Amino acid sequence: MSETVIAVPRTRTCPFSPPPGLAEVRDRAPVTRATFPSGDEAWLITGHAEVRAAMRDPRFSVKVPRALHTKDGVVTAKPGRGSLLWQDAPDHTADRKLLAKEFTVRRMQALRPNIQRIVDEHLDEMERLGPPADLVSSFAVPVPSMVISDLFGVPVEQRPEFQEIAEAVMGVNPDPEVAQAAGMRLGGMLFQMVQERRANPGDDLISALIGTDDPEGVIDDMFLITAAGTLLIAAHDTTACMIGLGSALLLNRQDQFSLLRNDPSLVSTAVEEMLRFLTIGQYGGERLATEDVEIGGVLIRAGEQVVVHALAADFDPALVVDPDTFDITRRPSAHLAFGFGPHQCIGQQLARIELQIVFETLVRRFPELRLAVPVEELSFRDEMVFYGVHKLPVTW
Numbered sequence: 131m132s133e134t135v136i137a138v139p140r141t142r143t144c145p146f147s148p149p150p151g152l153a154e155v156r157d158r159a160p161v162t163r164a165t166f167p168s169g170d171e172a173w174l175i176t177g178h179a180e181v182r183a184a185m186r187d188p189r190f191s192v193k194v195p196r197a198l199h200t201k202d203g204v205v206t207a208k209p210g211r212g213s214l215l216w217q218d219a220p221d222h223t224a225d226r227k228l229l230a231k232e233f234t235v236r237r238m239q240a241l242r243p244n245i246q247r248i249v250d251e252h253l254d255e256m257e258r259l260g261p262p263a264d265l266v267s268s269f270a271v272p273v274p275s276m277v278i279s280d281l282f283g284v285p286v287e288q289r290p291e292f293q294e295i296a297e298a299v300m301g302v303n304p305d306p307e308v309a310q311a312a313g314m315r316l317g318g319m320l321f322q323m324v325q326e327r328r329a330n331p332g333d334d335l336i337s338a339l340i341g342t343d344d345p346e347g348v349i350d351d352m353f354l355i356t357a358a359g360t361l362l363i364a365a366h367d368t369t370a371c372m373i374g375l376g377s378a379l380l381l382n383r384q385d386q387f388s389l390l391r392n393d394p395s396l397v398s399t400a401v402e403e404m405l406r407f408l409t410i411g412q413y414g415g416e417r418l419a420t421e422d423v424e425i426g427g428v429l430i431r432a433g434e435q436v437v438v439h440a441l442a443a444d445f446d447p448a449l450v451v452d453p454d455t456f457d458i459t460r461r462p463s464a465h466l467a468f469g470f471g472p473h474q475c476i477g478q479q480l481a482r483i484e485l486q487i488v489f490e491t492l493v494r495r496f497p498e499l500r501l502a503v504p505v506e507e508l509s510f511r512d513e514m515v516f517y518g519v520h521k522l523p524v525t526w
């Protein structure tokens with residue numbers, strides 16, 4: 131076991147590569163002690179096999195006492211039974227089962243025509259307005275927002291407000307008062323939405339959950355509001371980041387852009403490689419050992435906190451050959467961009483469908499698309515839980 135305590139590498143020098151130093155840490159000690167921005171010392175897990183082992187091990191809880199990635203380390207209170215993200219078994223298993231029933235591959239596939247329409251409409255508008263355009267505000271942000279809002283039946287007039295609230299809730303180190311106010315507004319909006327669905331059920335997901343056979347009475351207003359809030363936020367920001375950052379990456383790598391444009395059948399491997407190469411949950415997940423656990427031959431004691439660093443793991447040469455090369459023809463890897471184990475992303479099928487439609491359509495409709503500014507002038511989301519690009523000026 132390595133006794134050295136390292137400072138977790140967080141500063142990127144290339145916007146499309148993990149922070150320098152992370153690979154060396156992983157290759158030297160895939161489970162090691164590290165210090166984090168909160169000032170705390172905890173375990174940092176970076177090897178692919180070790181991250182997977184920790185993520186699927188039920189002896190790790192998501193209820194961490196300290197938020198290691200924030201400057202003050204304070205964990206904000208989670209009301210009620212809580213969102214899936216902050217629950218452990220058995221509550222997590224039961225609630226996830228209820229939601230997963232509505233996230234079938236069939237239901238997600240049925241959304242394809244609607245997603246295609248939303249993507250087409252946004253690209254039509256971009257074309258109509260002419261170059262240059264900011265691909266983030268005109269495409270990457272509104273498309274996932276419209277998709278998930280459609281899925282839940284969020285009324286059109288409430289969508290801009292929802293988008294604004296999601297931004298406020300997701301930032302790292304947000305002003306606690308701003309975050310609390312955003313959380314309250316989101317709660318109010320969802321409460322109203324649930325009441326409307328109860329009165330007038332539709333074919334949306336909230337109505338489907340209300341109609342679920344629920345002999346134990348788990349699906350009350352609080353459950354619905356929490357579930358919808360978690361889903362809306364988890365689906366919105368992540369997918370928007372992947373569209374913006376994935377586009378930036380493709381435009382910075384014109385060889386890969388051309389490959390995809392010339393052979394659209396590559397879109398599913400291209401999306402898998404983008405997910406791996408960008409692994410946007412850039413700091414890794416936080417967990418707490420509830421019992422002594424051995425990971426990668428290292429003993430982690432009950433009560434100790436760990437960070438499972440999926441980004442470092444997705445560049446492990448044990449996962450793919452030549453991990454630093456972005457290659458859209460690569461065979462899909464067992465990457466950890468959607469997590470692993472009991473908390474693995476419930477919306478991954480929807481995210482994949484959305485990203486495939488987005489990138490196939492974008493390169494087909496704008497075969498001459500290119501960055502309108504040098505890549506050095508782009509500003510990236512270095513301080514956010516999910517990595518991305520703030521603005522993406524493009525021309526064609």
Ligand code: HEM
Nearest residue numbers: 214215364365368369372415467468469473475476477481
């Ligand atoms: C490219 C887009 C997306 C990425 C990269 C992503 C990534 C992730 C990751 C890494 C986790 C695991 C978190 C952890 O282990 O603590 C997760 C969980 C989750 N995701 Fe996604 N996600 C995406 C899209 C979506 C979409 C579209 C939805 C819903 C429609 C969604 C809903 C959820 C939910 C509800 C969870 C919590 C699951 C649980 O705790 O059991 N995500 N996502």
